[in-house]
Amino acid sequence: MNNDTSIKDILLENFLTYVKIWTTSDSQKADEGIQPSTERQLELANHLKNQLEKMGIQSHITSHGYLCARISATEGYENSSSIGFLAHLDTAGEVSGQNVNPKITKNYDGTDIKLNEEITLYIEENPELLNCKGQTIITTDGTTLLGADDKAGIAEIITAIQILQDKNIPHGQIEVIFSPDEETGHGMDNVPLDWIQSKQCYTIDGGTLGEIEAECFNAYKSEITFTGKALHTGSARPNMVNAVTMASKFVSMLPQNESPEATDGYLGFYAPMEISGSMESAKVTVFLRDFEESGMKRRISTIDSLAQTCNAIFPNGSVETKHTFQYKNMKEVLDKNPHVMQNLIQAVKNVGIEPIISPIRGGTDGSRLSELGIPTPNIFTGGHNFHSRTEWACLEQMEYSVKTILELIKIYSKGKN
Ligand SMILES: [Zn+2]
Known part of the structure; x- marks a missing residue:
């Protein structure tokens, strides 16, 4: 050789x-x-x-x-x-x-x-x-x-x-x-x-x-669970709470300028990966990515506060968040x-x-x-x-x-x- x-x-x-x-x-x-x-x-x-x-x-x-x-x-x-x-x-x-x-x-x-x-x-x-x-x-x-x-x-x-x-x-x-x-x-x-x-x-x-x-990246996976109250759609008012609507409201509140499509280089993002459910219960999975630990903390608390905001808009429904560490x-x-x-x-x-x-x-x-x-x-x-x-x-x-x-x-x- x-x-x-x-x-x-x-x-x-x-x-x-x-x-x-x-x-x-x-x-x-x-x-x-x-x-x-x-x-x-x-x-x-x-x-x-x-x-x-x-x-x-x-x-x-x-x-x-x-x-x-x-x-x-x-x-x-x-x-x-x-x-x-x-x-x-x-x-x-x-x-x-x-x-x-x-x-x-x-x-x-x-x-x-x-x-x-x-x-x-x-x-x-x-x-x-x-x-x-x-x-x-x-x-x-x-x-x-x-x-x-x-x-x-x-x-x-x-x-x-x-x-x-x-x-x-x-x-x-x-x-x-x-x-x-x-x-x-x-x-x-x-x-x-x-x-x-x-x-x-x-x-x-x-x-x-x-x-x-x-x-x-530092990486976390956030799972947000929305619980609604299903009723016949014909007599929904005033008691129905639609988890599908809650979940989609939540996704629409994620910062668009911090999506994967809008970021590169050292900018982190929120990536909604999956949305599933029906009137009674719906779930959204979001990937959080950030190069800095402090940035990751901010992202986790943003998800929590968006969930709370969503809960305030739909007071008779409930929202829960779970954050799972993925890698560092x-x-x-x-x-x-x-x-x-x-x-x-x-x-x-x-x-x-x-x-x-x-x-x-x-x-x-x-x-x-x-x-x-x-x-x-x-x-x-x-x-x-x-x-x-x-x-x-x-x-x-x-x-x-x-x-x-x-x-x-x-x-x-x-x-x-
Ligand atoms: Zn490879």
Whole structure:
């Protein structure tokens, strides 16, 4: 393995193999506490286990579908600090992930890419494609998602390990976890925390070249229950209280300028996700998102006061709120362990690209893991348009991700932490 072309060859072969294995997760099953939510995710886990075994690396799959592998330090590097890499096995449920038929465009000429008769990847909608002129673009045939989220991440970790072995690069201990059900929000529910020895991990689950993420939302789910009084509509006056009307009044009072549609960057939001019910009882589910703890407190009390206002408008009905914690901004933990981001920024710079540090408008496995005490920022994969039929990846960007992983391994092997 002496040149970069071979990194790309290995990477592409790995990636194409993984995307063809159907691993869509099932949110409903995951919500019921079933993990893995789909058996098919184990197919990829087993494939990876075999692949690692052929490389002489032992691994095990937990009863919940986590593939865990530990690679011992090379001689003389036993005291370097251990580092963990994570990626997820599943793909999102919104779009089919079955029979993925990737299309490869080599030496991309910078024009629109036609996926099939109906779907085209337009430059106008995807100006980022222009950064990939002359490079290799991997798309779908327009009938499924691609699964670069997160099989690009898996391919990049595996390829980095292959390069490590082929080039005899000395390194400290490395741990790898491929997890199920990230897309359902349950990716870390049964993570074998006791097994992890690394004091820092990195998820490879981000987007475009150079993007690294150390911040995500704080997240709460608010459920607001409206209780009315049903009566025959013909003789409703004056005693009927309609829970449907109460619920819709409540939704209309949510601040429009703080909706997901009206916000980006560091602005948080209230997102009404679901409304259901009938005259007697109705329920509204709202997702609250904010980068600041203080902002989250304000959002929770806003929901409570809107509920009270709603109650004042419908005095004979009743309103109850319940707020459930979902996940926490990982920034706090990362700020306490500054070397984790410093080393990552250095690694990205070492491969010759400018790091783009951006906030994630969502959560990751890394945010959960950070909350559990292991600082875990996120690294780009080179994938784009996740969860869609127009998902695409750029092989050269993926290669930079592999190189970033290798640089990180080198930095930690020198004991820089
Ligand atoms: Zn992902």
